[in-house]
Amino acid sequence: MPDTLRLAVYPDSTSAVRAAADLFTALAPERVALAGGSTPEALYELLASEDYRDRTDWHDVEVFFGDERAVPPDHPSSNFGMANRALLSHVPLAEGAVHRMEGEADPLDGAAERYAMVLPDHLDLVLLGMGPDGHTASLFPGQEALDERNRRVVATTGADGSPRITLTFAALDAARHVVFLVTGESKREALDAIRRGEDLPAGRVRPTEGDVIWIVDRAAAGED
Numbered sequence: 001m002p003d004t005l006r007l008a009v010y011p012d013s014t015s016a017v018r019a020a021a022d023l024f025t026a027l028a029p030e031r032v033a034l035a036g037g038s039t040p041e042a043l044y045e046l047l048a049s050e051d052y053r054d055r056t057d058w059h060d061v062e063v064f065f066g067d068e069r070a071v072p073p074d075h076p077s078s079n080f081g082m083a084n085r086a087l088l089s090h091v092p093l094a095e096g097a098v099h100r101m102e103g104e105a106d107p108l109d110g111a112a113e114r115y116a117m118v119l120p121d122h123l124d125l126v127l128l129g130m131g132p133d134g135h136t137a138s139l140f141p142g143q144e145a146l147d148e149r150n151r152r153v154v155a156t157t158g159a160d161g162s163p164r165i166t167l168t169f170a171a172l173d174a175a176r177h178v179v180f181l182v183t184g185e186s187k188r189e190a191l192d193a194i195r196r197g198e199d200l201p202a203g204r205v206r207p208t209e210g211d212v213i214w215i216v217d218r219a220a221a222g223e224d
Contacts, residue, residue, distance in 0.1 A: 007195075007214045009221045013039065013183035016217045020127075020181045021046045023213070025055040027177055029124035033064040033167065034087075035137070036079030037129040039183050044087035058091040064119060066128060066172075067138035068101035070108060070163035078103060101153075101165045108155035112165050116153040119171060126167075126175040130182045133159060134190040134200030138166035146201060169204060176210040187220040 010016040020043050024032075034040065046052055065079055073080050080100040088098055099118050105111035128136045138156055139145055145156040145168060152171035156164050172178060180202065182191060191214075194203035205212060 006212070007216065007221070009223060010215065010217050012219075013042070013217045016181065016183050016215050017042045017046055020179060020215050021052055023179060023215070024125070024127075025052065027125055028056065029177070030060050031062045031064065031120050031122075031124045033066045033123050033126040033175075034079070034083050035066050035127045035129045035181075036068075036082060039181050040127060040129055041082055041086050043127070043181060044083055048087045048090035053091055056091070058093050061093060061097060062120075063088065063093065063098045064123065065099075065101050066126060066136075067164055067166040068103040069158075070103050070165075072104040073100060075103075103165065108163055108165055112151070112153040112155045115165065116151065119152055119167075121174060123171070123175045124177065126172055126178045128172075128178060128180050128202070128205070130180060130187055130190060130202040131159075132186045132190055134193065134202050135159070136180070136202040136205065137172070138164040139168070139201040139204075141201060146204070172205050173207050174210075175207050178205055178207055178210060178212045180205075180212070180214045180216075182214065182220045183217040185219040187216075188222050191216065191220050192222060 010019055068079050069077050071078050101115050102111040130136050140159050145154050148154055148168045149170055156166050158164055194200050
């Protein structure tokens, strides 16, 4: 594992999500990329809650996304749609502060190129999850996107062949802070592999001048 990686283990998913919310507010990011998935959804709901909503100056925040499926924004599988329902529609963001990936675009290559044009050179915070196969964002094992070092956003496919758009390591490694939020026993095998130094996509995230923080629960860490 890279020297900058830190692993913080919490008793359960609820406490891990709360720790991630506390870190989000402490970092006070102005340019943040959001992740999809059920665990990030719980984080977004907490950030939008009465306890947390006013801890962030949302007027100063610009929102980007780590990846998106090839679906319209109102589709149940849309990462933007989930984040909008859980968080973005509940906080006072400035007009034009949310930059979604055009998952409904055809071709997706064009959407990826357009997204790269609005993506800042450096994100303050990238929130990431990890799948049981070790993928993160839409960077899946064995795919060409893993080796992309020039383009920051590319069209790719999921493990099931479904079309997607994703940030590449060129964008992720330019971030000032990367926070992985990983919970559940289904993630244990992949996390163990990364801790042993095996080459899985999530373990390849190594910011050039930033840090990586893993917030995990005991089930994912194998400590239950």
